[in-house]
Every structure is written in C-alpha cells, then in structure tokens.
Amino acid sequence: MPVTKIASTTFPNIAIVDVLGKGKGVIAKEDISRGTLIVSEKPRITLPRHPSQSTNTLSNLSREDSLFLLSFPCGPDEHPIFGRRKHFTPCVGDDAVGSGLCPTICRVNHTCYSPKGRPNAAYFWNVNSKHEELWAIKEIQAGQEIEVSYMEDIENYQNPLVLLRQKFGFQCSCPGCARSAAEQTESERRIRAYNDFVRDLPSRFGPESPLEILRDIETQVLIICEEGYTGEVGARAHDAFQLCAYYGDADSAKKWEAICRDCHALYHGRSESFEKARRLAAKPQDFRAWGQLGRRKLRGPSKQVLEYCYPETQMMTNATPSGIGSSSSAVALTPQAVVEGTPTIVAPAAISHAISTAGKLSKGQKKNAKAKAKKEAAKLATQRD
C-alpha cells in the first residue's frame, strides 16, 4: 500500500495517510489486537434521517464545516456538496440522528467481504454515547491499512462492483473484486444459499430434527466465514442457542450463547446486545420459550466451529483453523474460559494464547493459566471502564 503524506489524528495508534488510488485512508501505527476499540468520536457534522431536512442542513453549513466536507472526494459530475453525502456513516439504530461525518472514521476505506479481502475493522454507532466507534475485528499489524466494508448487509452480496460505483462512486479493486468471474459466481451461489437458509430457519424449529438443524447451522457458519462474513457467526450461534433453549437443554444453550456474546464483544464491546447475550449465556432458562418443544439433550458447537471462533492468534502463532482455509479467515473471539463469571469483553492475544494452549497442560497448570487469564481480562475490563 503506497503511502505518501501523513495527516494528524488524535488517536495515537493510527494515522490518516494518502493511499494510492483511494485518496486518504487510515493505517495502524502499531499492532492492534482484535476486539480493540480503535476510535470513538463524535461526528463533526450530523444529518437528520429525513432527506429534505438533511438537504437543509447541508445547505446551511458553517464555513469550517463546509471546508471539512469539501476535503472528502467527489466525482466531477457530482454536486460538490450533496455529492459528498455518501461519506456520512449511518447512525444505525438511532431515531434521532440519521448519519454523521467523522474526522477520522470517515477516512477509513472499503474492502469487500470475500474469501480474499476481508475488512479488519467494523463501525458501530453507540446510541448511548452518540459516538461513532471503530472496532478491530481482526489482528491488525503496524503499517497495515484499516478497512471496513461499506456494505455490511449480507443481502448486498450481488454485484459489489456495480453497487459501490453507484453508491460510493469508486471502482473497487480489493482482492475479492479481483477474483475471476467463476470464483465470484461461486461465492454468490454460496451466499444466496446461506441467505435462503437463514430465511427458512425459524420455520424448521419444531417440525424437523433439532440435531439436523444444528448440523446445518454449523455447516452454514463455516461456509459463510469462508466467504468472509465473519460477523454472521454471532447471529447463527444465537439461533442455535434458541433451538437448544426450546428443547430445555441448558448446557448446550449456554455454549452457543457464549459465542453470540463474544461476537458482540468483538464487534462493539459491552453494548446492550452484549449484556443481553451475557445474561442468557449465564441463565438460558430466561429465554422466553424455554422448554416449549419438550426436553431433549442436544449439543453445543463442534470442535471445528469452536476452533474457528477461538483461534490461536495469527500474529503469535499463525495458526490455521482446521481444514477451513487460511488463518486470516478466523473469527477471533474471547475464549469462553476467560469470560465465564466475569463481565469482561475481549482478551488480548496473550490471553487467547494462554487458553488455547491450556489443553496441553497439566491440571494444575491449566488452573493457573485460567486464573492468570481471568485476572488479565478483569484488569482489561477495568481499564476500559
């Protein structure tokens, strides 16, 4: 990634730089662990949700705000002000604010979800603090560009090149878009099948064998992770939790919901959804339809799914999740052992490593490793508070 000029930002571990072919972009100045909150900032300009009101806001910007807006790219055929509306990030889940233009986060460039080019960060609008947040969803190495997907919604999987040109006015050249037409068609087929699976899933609860449904959930989780949509894991783990809860299997339900909880932690820290999942993982009997389909022993996530969700860190060990592509495809979550009983959020690389190697240790060593990891995680949680 050829970089030229460096501009200032108030966040010490990143820099805004000129990136060849993309305008400005954001790079890591130091290694950043998965689950790190990289940036939390108030938008400098916010737009109301309603289009006519947002047009009004844009027409009445102060001189400073206009200059700030004009520092973002715009095509020659686009309106110099309204054409730059695309750079505002949507404040998802907020009825009061529609979208915001942030000094640092809005400099982050796009890469598509794909088996080859995956975002290493994700946006999150924190409704409580009214701050836009940028979370590291993968290990990021010093010097690496920080990239998100502008098309988070998995429904937008078709023709990313056309969509990005229409919505954001650029020709995406990420490794995913550079794949052959045959590879892209195969990915589309798999993602379409996944979307169909998700759509039909609720109607299968009850009429079909729950163990078969769990097997299908696992198959689909692995496929969709291979396609780069690692953010889907939490939602599917929650589906599996619900199924186990319908059958009153507390043990399995807990294990599935722990994955869901850890996904929330990875993508947006200790948010409301994280708390909800944490409570359900601790006490699945609180699920609204607990035991409604009878009592049946099902099962928690398979070893393969767990290895995918809790990999050894890429930077420390370069581990490859068993049989499913390269290590860069791994979803990194907080190891279960670390979070059990604590309201903690993310474990740093060292903790993941300590836990993942615990299987090779004696009983006493395992106990010590867990205690140490728990202590470090609690310390982290306090720091974040």
Ligand SMILES: C[S@@+](CC[C@H](N)C(=O)[O-])C[C@H]1O[C@@H](n2cnc3c(N)ncnc32)[C@H](O)[C@@H]1O
């Ligand atoms: C939210 S802004 C990101 C910051 C922007 N690069 C800048 O110079 O301020 C989005 C714009 O960045 C550029 N961009 C983002 N991702 C890109 C990519 N993968 N390839 C080329 N241009 C990209 C496009 O001009 C896009 O409309």
